Amino acid sequence: MNLFIALMMVTSSWSWASTFVGNGGNAGDIEWQVTLKQINMAVAGLQDYAPSDARLCTCNQTYSNSSTCDALNSLNAEQRLYCGATLKAQLPQLAPLVRDNRTVRVSWTQDQIDVLENGQRRAVDAVTDRTQGTVTLNADHFRSLNPSERVFLISHELMHLTSLDGKPLTDEGPQGPFTGAGGSRALVNAMAAALVIQSEESGAFDRYRRTLNRPQGWKQNWISISAGSGSQSSHSVFSVTDYRGFSLRYTRFLTNLGLQAEYAEREGDRTPISQVNAHEKVTTMRAGLSYRLFPFKDPLKVYGQSHLVFSANVDFVRGTYNLKDAMNDETATSDRVGASGAIRYEFPVVWGFWVSVAETYESLAGPYTVAGVNIENEKNIFATSIGASYAF
Numbered sequence: 432m433n434l435f436i437a438l439m440m441v442t443s444s445w446s447w448a449s450t451f452v453g454n455g456g457n458a459g460d461i462e463w464q465v466t467l468k469q470i471n472m473a474v475a476g477l478q479d480y481a482p483s484d485a486r487l488c489t490c491n492q493t494y495s496n497s498s499t500c501d502a503l504n505s506l507n508a509e510q511r512l513y514c515g516a517t518l519k520a521q522l523p524q525l526a527p528l529v530r531d532n533r534t535v536r537v538s539w540t541q542d543q544i545d546v547l548e549n550g551q552r553r554a555v556d557a558v559t560d561r562t563q564g565t566v567t568l569n570a571d572h573f574r575s576l577n578p579s580e581r582v583f584l585i586s587h588e589l590m591h592l593t594s595l596d597g598k599p600l601t602d603e604g605p606q607g608p609f610t611g612a613g614g615s616r617a618l619v620n621a622m623a624a625a626l627v628i629q630s631e632e633s634g635a636f637d638r639y640r641r642t643l644n645r646p647q648g649w650k651q652n653w654i655s656i657s658a659g660s661g662s663q664s665s666h667s668v669f670s671v672t673d674y675r676g677f678s679l680r681y682t683r684f685l686t687n688l689g690l691q692a693e694y695a696e697r698e699g700d701r702t703p704i705s706q707v708n709a710h711e712k713v714t715t716m717r718a719g720l721s722y723r724l725f726p727f728k729d730p731l732k733v734y735g736q737s738h739l740v741f742s743a744n745v746d747f748v749r750g751t752y753n754l755k756d757a758m759n760d761e762t763a764t765s766d767r768v769g770a771s772g773a774i775r776y777e778f779p780v781v782w783g784f785w786v787s788v789a790e791t792y793e794s795l796a797g798p799y800t801v802a803g804v805n806i807e808n809e810k811n812i813f814a815t816s817i818g819a820s821y822a823f
Protein backbone atom coordinates (compact mmCIF):
# COMPACT_ATOMS: atom_id res chain seq x y z
CA MET A 432 0.00 0.00 0.00
CA ASN A 433 3.07 2.24 0.16
CA LEU A 434 2.84 2.56 -3.58
CA PHE A 435 -0.73 3.73 -3.25
CA ILE A 436 0.25 6.54 -0.90
CA ALA A 437 3.18 7.54 -3.09
CA LEU A 438 0.86 7.79 -6.10
CA MET A 439 -1.51 10.05 -4.21
CA MET A 440 1.32 12.31 -3.10
CA VAL A 441 2.84 12.58 -6.55
CA THR A 442 -0.39 13.36 -8.31
CA SER A 443 -2.06 15.61 -5.76
CA SER A 444 0.56 18.25 -6.45
CA TRP A 445 -0.42 18.30 -10.11
CA SER A 446 -3.14 20.71 -11.01
CA TRP A 447 -5.17 21.43 -14.05
CA ALA A 448 -6.34 24.59 -15.71
CA SER A 449 -8.22 24.93 -18.92
CA THR A 450 -10.17 27.33 -21.01
CA PHE A 451 -12.66 25.21 -22.71
CA VAL A 452 -16.00 25.08 -24.41
CA GLY A 453 -17.79 23.13 -21.67
CA ASN A 454 -17.86 19.80 -23.47
CA GLY A 455 -18.14 17.44 -20.50
CA GLY A 456 -14.47 16.83 -19.88
CA ASN A 457 -14.00 19.21 -16.97
CA ALA A 458 -15.46 19.70 -13.51
CA GLY A 459 -18.52 21.91 -13.96
CA ASP A 460 -19.11 21.24 -17.67
CA ILE A 461 -22.24 19.17 -17.06
CA GLU A 462 -23.65 21.79 -14.68
CA TRP A 463 -22.76 24.52 -17.18
CA GLN A 464 -24.50 22.79 -20.10
CA VAL A 465 -27.57 21.98 -18.00
CA THR A 466 -27.78 25.59 -16.78
CA LEU A 467 -27.75 26.89 -20.36
CA LYS A 468 -30.51 24.44 -21.30
CA GLN A 469 -32.58 25.52 -18.28
CA ILE A 470 -32.22 29.19 -19.19
CA ASN A 471 -33.13 28.26 -22.76
CA MET A 472 -36.36 26.67 -21.50
CA ALA A 473 -37.10 29.80 -19.45
CA VAL A 474 -36.51 32.01 -22.50
CA ALA A 475 -38.96 29.87 -24.48
CA GLY A 476 -41.53 30.05 -21.69
CA LEU A 477 -41.28 33.83 -21.50
CA GLN A 478 -42.36 34.22 -25.14
CA ASP A 479 -45.98 33.79 -23.98
CA TYR A 480 -45.94 36.88 -21.74
CA ALA A 481 -46.85 40.39 -22.78
CA PRO A 482 -44.10 42.92 -21.92
CA SER A 483 -46.54 44.69 -19.60
CA ASP A 484 -47.38 41.54 -17.64
CA ALA A 485 -46.60 42.26 -13.96
CA ARG A 486 -46.13 38.51 -13.30
CA LEU A 487 -42.85 38.59 -15.26
CA CYS A 488 -40.87 40.07 -12.39
CA THR A 489 -42.94 38.76 -9.47
CA CYS A 490 -41.90 36.01 -7.11
CA ASN A 491 -43.84 32.76 -7.18
CA GLN A 492 -44.89 30.32 -4.44
CA THR A 493 -41.87 28.02 -4.84
CA TYR A 494 -39.35 30.75 -4.16
CA SER A 495 -41.38 32.83 -1.67
CA ASN A 496 -39.00 31.91 1.18
CA SER A 497 -35.85 31.84 -0.92
CA SER A 498 -33.19 34.50 -1.31
CA THR A 499 -33.79 34.19 -5.06
CA CYS A 500 -36.77 36.45 -4.59
CA ASP A 501 -34.90 39.16 -2.67
CA ALA A 502 -34.20 40.87 -5.99
CA LEU A 503 -37.93 40.79 -6.87
CA ASN A 504 -39.61 41.44 -3.53
CA SER A 505 -37.81 44.76 -3.17
CA LEU A 506 -39.22 46.14 -6.43
CA ASN A 507 -41.83 48.91 -6.49
CA ALA A 508 -44.63 48.78 -9.08
CA GLU A 509 -42.77 50.94 -11.58
CA GLN A 510 -39.56 48.90 -11.27
CA ARG A 511 -41.53 45.65 -11.63
CA LEU A 512 -43.05 46.74 -14.93
CA TYR A 513 -39.71 48.10 -16.17
CA CYS A 514 -38.01 44.80 -15.22
CA GLY A 515 -40.62 42.79 -17.15
CA ALA A 516 -40.50 45.02 -20.22
CA THR A 517 -36.67 45.04 -20.23
CA LEU A 518 -36.50 41.28 -19.80
CA LYS A 519 -38.80 40.82 -22.78
CA ALA A 520 -36.72 43.32 -24.77
CA GLN A 521 -33.47 41.43 -23.96
CA LEU A 522 -34.82 38.00 -24.92
CA PRO A 523 -33.84 38.22 -28.63
CA GLN A 524 -30.25 38.87 -27.49
CA LEU A 525 -30.32 36.24 -24.74
CA ALA A 526 -31.86 33.44 -26.81
CA PRO A 527 -28.86 32.84 -29.13
CA LEU A 528 -26.50 32.75 -26.14
CA VAL A 529 -28.28 29.75 -24.61
CA ARG A 530 -29.39 27.94 -27.76
CA ASP A 531 -26.31 25.71 -27.63
CA ASN A 532 -23.13 25.45 -25.59
CA ARG A 533 -20.87 26.80 -28.31
CA THR A 534 -21.77 30.48 -28.43
CA VAL A 535 -20.62 31.46 -24.95
CA ARG A 536 -17.33 30.02 -23.77
CA VAL A 537 -16.77 29.02 -20.20
CA SER A 538 -13.34 29.40 -18.64
CA TRP A 539 -12.82 27.28 -15.56
CA THR A 540 -10.52 28.34 -12.78
CA GLN A 541 -9.66 26.86 -9.42
CA ASP A 542 -8.70 30.27 -8.05
CA GLN A 543 -10.87 32.76 -6.31
CA ILE A 544 -12.18 35.31 -8.81
CA ASP A 545 -11.52 38.93 -7.91
CA VAL A 546 -12.62 42.03 -9.77
CA LEU A 547 -11.39 45.56 -9.38
CA GLU A 548 -14.31 47.87 -8.72
CA ASN A 549 -13.83 51.57 -7.91
CA GLY A 550 -10.24 50.78 -6.97
CA GLN A 551 -11.39 48.04 -4.58
CA ARG A 552 -10.65 44.35 -5.02
CA ARG A 553 -13.85 42.33 -4.57
CA ALA A 554 -14.41 38.55 -4.65
CA VAL A 555 -17.15 37.52 -7.07
CA ASP A 556 -18.76 34.23 -8.16
CA ALA A 557 -18.20 34.85 -11.87
CA VAL A 558 -16.80 37.36 -14.28
CA THR A 559 -17.84 37.91 -17.89
CA ASP A 560 -15.60 39.17 -20.66
CA ARG A 561 -17.87 40.89 -23.13
CA THR A 562 -15.32 41.16 -25.92
CA GLN A 563 -14.33 37.48 -25.71
CA GLY A 564 -17.83 36.22 -24.96
CA THR A 565 -16.36 34.26 -22.06
CA VAL A 566 -17.74 33.56 -18.60
CA THR A 567 -15.07 32.69 -16.02
CA LEU A 568 -16.24 30.49 -13.18
CA ASN A 569 -14.65 28.80 -10.21
CA ALA A 570 -15.45 25.16 -10.92
CA ASP A 571 -15.79 24.02 -7.29
CA HIS A 572 -17.96 26.96 -6.34
CA PHE A 573 -20.17 26.64 -9.40
CA ARG A 574 -20.72 22.95 -8.75
CA SER A 575 -21.56 23.64 -5.10
CA LEU A 576 -24.51 25.85 -6.09
CA ASN A 577 -27.98 24.38 -6.49
CA PRO A 578 -29.58 24.50 -9.98
CA SER A 579 -31.64 27.63 -9.16
CA GLU A 580 -28.54 29.45 -7.95
CA ARG A 581 -26.66 28.43 -11.08
CA VAL A 582 -29.46 29.72 -13.34
CA PHE A 583 -29.47 32.97 -11.35
CA LEU A 584 -25.69 33.39 -11.61
CA ILE A 585 -25.41 32.56 -15.31
CA SER A 586 -28.52 34.58 -16.24
CA HIS A 587 -26.93 37.56 -14.51
CA GLU A 588 -23.64 37.03 -16.36
CA LEU A 589 -25.26 36.49 -19.76
CA MET A 590 -27.19 39.75 -19.32
CA HIS A 591 -23.76 41.44 -19.40
CA LEU A 592 -23.36 40.11 -22.94
CA THR A 593 -26.50 41.99 -24.02
CA SER A 594 -26.99 45.68 -24.71
CA LEU A 595 -29.69 48.03 -23.47
CA ASP A 596 -30.41 51.39 -25.13
CA GLY A 597 -27.37 50.82 -27.35
CA LYS A 598 -24.98 50.40 -24.40
CA PRO A 599 -23.56 47.28 -22.75
CA LEU A 600 -25.75 46.22 -19.82
CA THR A 601 -23.40 46.51 -16.84
CA ASP A 602 -23.71 46.55 -13.06
CA GLU A 603 -22.91 50.20 -12.75
CA GLY A 604 -25.01 53.33 -12.57
CA PRO A 605 -28.75 53.96 -12.66
CA GLN A 606 -31.05 52.37 -15.20
CA GLY A 607 -34.61 53.65 -15.67
CA PRO A 608 -36.47 53.58 -12.36
CA PHE A 609 -33.57 51.63 -10.85
CA THR A 610 -31.76 54.63 -9.41
CA GLY A 611 -28.41 55.05 -7.72
CA ALA A 612 -24.97 53.59 -8.29
CA GLY A 613 -26.26 50.01 -7.91
CA GLY A 614 -29.43 50.53 -9.94
CA SER A 615 -28.31 48.63 -13.00
CA ARG A 616 -27.09 45.70 -10.87
CA ALA A 617 -30.51 45.54 -9.12
CA LEU A 618 -32.20 45.41 -12.54
CA VAL A 619 -29.89 42.65 -13.79
CA ASN A 620 -30.50 40.66 -10.58
CA ALA A 621 -34.28 41.10 -10.87
CA MET A 622 -34.24 39.80 -14.45
CA ALA A 623 -32.00 36.89 -13.42
CA ALA A 624 -34.44 36.02 -10.62
CA ALA A 625 -37.31 36.18 -13.12
CA LEU A 626 -35.44 33.66 -15.30
CA VAL A 627 -35.01 31.33 -12.30
CA ILE A 628 -38.75 31.46 -11.65
CA GLN A 629 -39.55 30.85 -15.30
CA SER A 630 -37.09 27.93 -15.40
CA GLU A 631 -38.96 26.34 -12.53
CA GLU A 632 -42.36 27.00 -14.10
CA SER A 633 -41.15 25.55 -17.41
CA GLY A 634 -40.17 22.32 -15.63
CA ALA A 635 -36.48 22.87 -16.41
CA PHE A 636 -35.26 21.87 -12.93
CA ASP A 637 -37.26 18.62 -12.86
CA ARG A 638 -36.17 17.77 -16.35
CA TYR A 639 -32.45 17.78 -15.61
CA ARG A 640 -32.46 16.43 -12.04
CA ARG A 641 -31.37 12.94 -13.08
CA THR A 642 -28.75 14.29 -15.44
CA LEU A 643 -27.18 16.27 -12.59
CA ASN A 644 -27.28 13.33 -10.15
CA ARG A 645 -25.54 11.00 -12.58
CA PRO A 646 -21.89 10.17 -11.85
CA GLN A 647 -19.52 12.25 -13.98
CA GLY A 648 -16.74 10.66 -15.97
CA TRP A 649 -14.12 13.39 -15.54
CA LYS A 650 -13.61 12.51 -11.83
CA GLN A 651 -9.96 12.12 -10.89
CA ASN A 652 -9.96 9.54 -8.10
CA TRP A 653 -11.34 6.05 -8.64
CA ILE A 654 -11.48 3.30 -6.04
CA SER A 655 -12.50 0.00 -7.57
CA ILE A 656 -13.16 -3.57 -6.61
CA SER A 657 -13.71 -6.33 -9.09
CA ALA A 658 -14.23 -10.06 -9.14
CA GLY A 659 -13.98 -12.52 -11.95
CA SER A 660 -12.58 -15.66 -13.37
CA GLY A 661 -10.06 -16.61 -15.98
CA SER A 662 -8.18 -19.43 -17.52
CA GLN A 663 -4.90 -20.35 -19.20
CA SER A 664 -4.39 -22.99 -21.82
CA SER A 665 -1.33 -24.78 -20.49
CA HIS A 666 -0.08 -28.07 -21.89
CA SER A 667 1.33 -29.12 -18.52
CA VAL A 668 -0.90 -31.64 -16.83
CA PHE A 669 0.00 -30.28 -13.39
CA SER A 670 -0.74 -26.63 -14.18
CA VAL A 671 -3.79 -25.07 -12.62
CA THR A 672 -5.68 -23.65 -15.57
CA ASP A 673 -8.87 -22.14 -14.14
CA TYR A 674 -8.93 -19.34 -11.61
CA ARG A 675 -11.31 -17.13 -9.74
CA GLY A 676 -10.17 -13.95 -8.07
CA PHE A 677 -10.66 -10.37 -7.06
CA SER A 678 -8.75 -7.11 -7.19
CA LEU A 679 -8.63 -3.75 -5.44
CA ARG A 680 -7.48 -0.76 -7.42
CA TYR A 681 -6.84 2.93 -7.03
CA THR A 682 -6.59 5.08 -10.14
CA ARG A 683 -5.67 8.73 -10.24
CA PHE A 684 -6.50 10.45 -13.51
CA LEU A 685 -4.76 13.60 -14.70
CA THR A 686 -7.13 14.58 -17.49
CA ASN A 687 -7.67 11.34 -19.41
CA LEU A 688 -4.33 9.79 -18.58
CA GLY A 689 -4.01 8.16 -15.20
CA LEU A 690 -1.80 6.17 -12.90
CA GLN A 691 -3.00 3.15 -11.00
CA ALA A 692 -1.95 0.71 -8.33
CA GLU A 693 -3.73 -2.60 -7.91
CA TYR A 694 -3.68 -5.59 -5.64
CA ALA A 695 -5.05 -8.79 -7.14
CA GLU A 696 -5.50 -12.34 -5.93
CA ARG A 697 -6.53 -15.41 -7.86
CA GLU A 698 -6.59 -19.09 -7.06
CA GLY A 699 -7.68 -22.34 -8.57
CA ASP A 700 -7.63 -26.11 -8.19
CA ARG A 701 -7.03 -29.00 -10.51
CA THR A 702 -7.06 -32.76 -10.19
CA PRO A 703 -4.31 -33.79 -12.60
CA ILE A 704 -4.45 -37.44 -11.58
CA SER A 705 -7.07 -39.25 -9.55
CA GLN A 706 -6.59 -38.66 -5.80
CA VAL A 707 -4.13 -35.80 -6.42
CA ASN A 708 -5.07 -32.17 -5.92
CA ALA A 709 -3.14 -29.20 -7.25
CA HIS A 710 -3.86 -25.77 -5.80
CA GLU A 711 -2.33 -22.49 -6.93
CA LYS A 712 -2.75 -19.07 -5.39
CA VAL A 713 -1.32 -15.99 -7.09
CA THR A 714 -1.05 -12.54 -5.55
CA THR A 715 -0.08 -9.62 -7.76
CA MET A 716 0.90 -6.04 -6.97
CA ARG A 717 0.73 -4.04 -10.14
CA ALA A 718 1.18 -0.42 -11.14
CA GLY A 719 0.84 1.27 -14.47
CA LEU A 720 -0.85 3.71 -16.76
CA SER A 721 -4.47 4.06 -17.78
CA TYR A 722 -6.06 6.00 -20.58
CA ARG A 723 -9.78 6.70 -20.68
CA LEU A 724 -11.68 7.22 -23.88
CA PHE A 725 -15.16 8.71 -24.13
CA PRO A 726 -16.60 7.31 -27.34
CA PHE A 727 -19.94 9.09 -27.08
CA LYS A 728 -20.48 12.77 -27.77
CA ASP A 729 -23.37 13.92 -25.58
CA PRO A 730 -22.12 14.23 -21.97
CA LEU A 731 -25.66 14.84 -20.67
CA LYS A 732 -26.78 11.33 -21.63
CA VAL A 733 -26.14 8.25 -19.52
CA TYR A 734 -24.07 6.63 -22.27
CA GLY A 735 -22.22 9.92 -22.76
CA GLN A 736 -20.60 9.46 -19.35
CA SER A 737 -19.78 5.81 -19.96
CA HIS A 738 -16.26 5.20 -21.20
CA LEU A 739 -13.49 2.76 -21.96
CA VAL A 740 -10.33 2.51 -19.88
CA PHE A 741 -7.19 0.97 -21.36
CA SER A 742 -4.53 -0.05 -18.84
CA ALA A 743 -0.99 -1.37 -19.00
CA ASN A 744 0.88 -2.51 -15.89
CA VAL A 745 4.06 -3.91 -14.52
CA ASP A 746 3.17 -6.91 -12.33
CA PHE A 747 5.01 -8.19 -9.27
CA VAL A 748 3.69 -11.72 -9.03
CA ARG A 749 3.98 -14.23 -6.21
CA GLY A 750 2.65 -17.72 -6.87
CA THR A 751 2.15 -20.47 -4.31
CA TYR A 752 1.61 -23.97 -5.63
CA ASN A 753 0.55 -26.98 -3.58
CA LEU A 754 0.37 -30.59 -4.64
CA LYS A 755 -1.34 -33.01 -2.33
CA ASP A 756 -2.24 -36.69 -2.36
CA ALA A 757 -2.79 -39.36 0.29
CA MET A 758 0.90 -39.40 1.28
CA ASN A 759 2.46 -36.14 0.13
CA ASP A 760 1.73 -32.47 0.70
CA GLU A 761 4.28 -30.17 -0.92
CA THR A 762 4.26 -26.43 -1.49
CA ALA A 763 6.49 -24.26 -3.64
CA THR A 764 6.54 -20.51 -4.16
CA SER A 765 7.80 -18.47 -7.05
CA ASP A 766 8.24 -14.74 -7.64
CA ARG A 767 8.43 -13.06 -10.98
CA VAL A 768 7.98 -9.74 -12.66
CA GLY A 769 5.54 -9.62 -15.52
CA ALA A 770 3.18 -7.38 -17.40
CA SER A 771 -0.56 -7.14 -17.77
CA GLY A 772 -3.15 -5.22 -19.71
CA ALA A 773 -6.83 -4.55 -19.40
CA ILE A 774 -9.70 -2.99 -21.26
CA ARG A 775 -12.63 -1.95 -19.14
CA TYR A 776 -15.99 -0.38 -19.85
CA GLU A 777 -17.27 1.90 -17.07
CA PHE A 778 -20.95 2.71 -16.81
CA PRO A 779 -22.42 5.31 -14.39
CA VAL A 780 -25.03 4.25 -11.85
CA VAL A 781 -25.78 6.85 -9.16
CA TRP A 782 -24.15 8.80 -6.28
CA GLY A 783 -20.65 8.53 -7.72
CA PHE A 784 -20.88 4.76 -8.21
CA TRP A 785 -20.01 2.96 -11.43
CA VAL A 786 -20.17 -0.60 -12.65
CA SER A 787 -17.73 -2.09 -15.10
CA VAL A 788 -16.89 -5.14 -17.12
CA ALA A 789 -13.30 -5.88 -18.01
CA GLU A 790 -11.16 -8.20 -20.06
CA THR A 791 -7.67 -8.62 -18.66
CA TYR A 792 -4.53 -10.28 -19.80
CA GLU A 793 -2.50 -11.17 -16.72
CA SER A 794 0.96 -12.44 -15.91
CA LEU A 795 1.33 -16.11 -15.13
CA ALA A 796 3.12 -17.36 -12.02
CA GLY A 797 5.77 -20.02 -11.55
CA PRO A 798 7.67 -22.11 -12.51
CA TYR A 799 7.45 -24.35 -9.45
CA THR A 800 9.42 -27.39 -8.45
CA VAL A 801 7.29 -29.74 -6.39
CA ALA A 802 8.13 -33.35 -5.52
CA GLY A 803 10.95 -33.25 -8.05
CA VAL A 804 8.58 -32.20 -10.80
CA ASN A 805 9.03 -28.96 -12.72
CA ILE A 806 5.72 -27.30 -13.28
CA GLU A 807 5.81 -24.58 -15.87
CA ASN A 808 2.85 -22.38 -16.70
CA GLU A 809 3.18 -21.67 -20.37
CA LYS A 810 0.47 -19.27 -21.32
CA ASN A 811 -0.69 -16.02 -19.83
CA ILE A 812 -4.15 -15.73 -18.39
CA PHE A 813 -7.20 -14.18 -19.89
CA ALA A 814 -9.80 -13.18 -17.34
CA THR A 815 -13.20 -11.54 -17.38
CA SER A 816 -14.38 -9.56 -14.41
CA ILE A 817 -17.16 -7.34 -13.25
CA GLY A 818 -16.47 -4.47 -10.93
CA ALA A 819 -17.77 -1.52 -8.99
CA SER A 820 -16.06 1.82 -8.58
CA TYR A 821 -16.56 4.93 -6.54
CA ALA A 822 -15.21 8.05 -8.18
CA PHE A 823 -14.62 11.42 -6.53
Ligand SMILES: [Zn+2]
Nearest residue numbers: 587591601602
Ligand atom coordinates in the same frame (compact mmCIF):
# COMPACT_ATOMS: atom_id res chain seq x y z
ZN1 LIG B 1 -22.76 41.60 -12.85
